[in-house]
Amino acid sequence: MLSTIIIIFLTMNGFNVPDELYNSAFITENQIVEMFSDQESECLAQTLYFEARGESEDGVYAVADVILNRKLDKKYPDTICGVVNQKGQFTYDHSLKPKNKKVYHKMRYIALKSIFTHTDNGILYYHNITVNPKWSRKLEKVTKIDNHIFYKRKS
Numbered sequence: 001m002l003s004t005i006i007i008i009f010l011t012m013n014g015f016n017v018p019d020e021l022y023n024s025a026f027i028t029e030n031q032i033v034e035m036f037s038d039q040e041s042e043c044l045a046q047t048l049y050f051e052a053r054g055e056s057e058d059g060v061y062a063v064a065d066v067i068l069n070r071k072l073d074k075k076y077p078d079t080i081c082g083v084v085n086q087k088g089q090f091t092y093d094h095s096l097k098p099k100n101k102k103v104y105h106k107m108r109y110i111a112l113k114s115i116f117t118h119t120d121n122g123i124l125y126y127h128n129i130t131v132n133p134k135w136s137r138k139l140e141k142v143t144k145i146d147n148h149i150f151y152k153r154k155s
Contacts, residue, residue: 039081040079040080040081040115041080041108041111041112041115042108042111043080043081043084043085044064044067044068044080044084044111044114044115045104045107045108045110045111045112046084046098046104046107047063047067047084047090047092048060048063048064048107048110048111049098049103049104049107050090050092050093050096050098051063051090051091051092052148053100053103053107054146054147055145055146055147055148056145056146058145058146059145059146059147059148060107060110061110061114062123062126062143062145062148062150063126063148064110064111064114064118065114065118065121065123066123066124066125066126066150067080067083067084068114068115068118068120069120069121069123069124070083070124071083072120073124076124080115121152122152122153123142123150123151123152124151124152124153125139125150125151125152126148126149126150126151127148127149128147128148129144129147129148129149130147136149136151138154139151139152139153139154140152140153140154140155
């Protein structure tokens with residue numbers, strides 16, 4: 001089912017979908033990653049790798065949602081790369097490159113799937129459970145997933 005949705009989405013948004021994908025029962029993770037990666041998805045994948053690679057899949061998707069929600073919010077840059085490269089917003093060293101190829105490949109897949117299926121849930125902030133930032137007191141706590149707590153603006 002997801003494969004069909006992805007093909008429809010890609011076709012409607014001007015992507016050139018190879019004929020063999022229309023005839024296959026499903027699209028593999030490798031096919032998605034190799035065909036549709038671009039700079040925006042790579043910015044998201046790299047951020048997921050360094051910010052959430054030790055989390056469950058739900059935790060990784062939640063971090064992706066924060067980034068994609070910010071991209072849609074007027075107070076943040078309107079590109080994924082702009083959001084993740086915004087000064088002081090993410091804790092990893094942006095000059096680093098992922099070392100574990102298998103894990104990075106999974107992050108690339110999650111990044112692409114997140115971009116294709118994202119719906120804004122209003123969650124714009126998160127932090128690791130080992131810290132207690134002052135800014136979090138002004139927000140509404142939504143959930144805790146793995147080692148991160150997620151927030152949205154108070155209504």
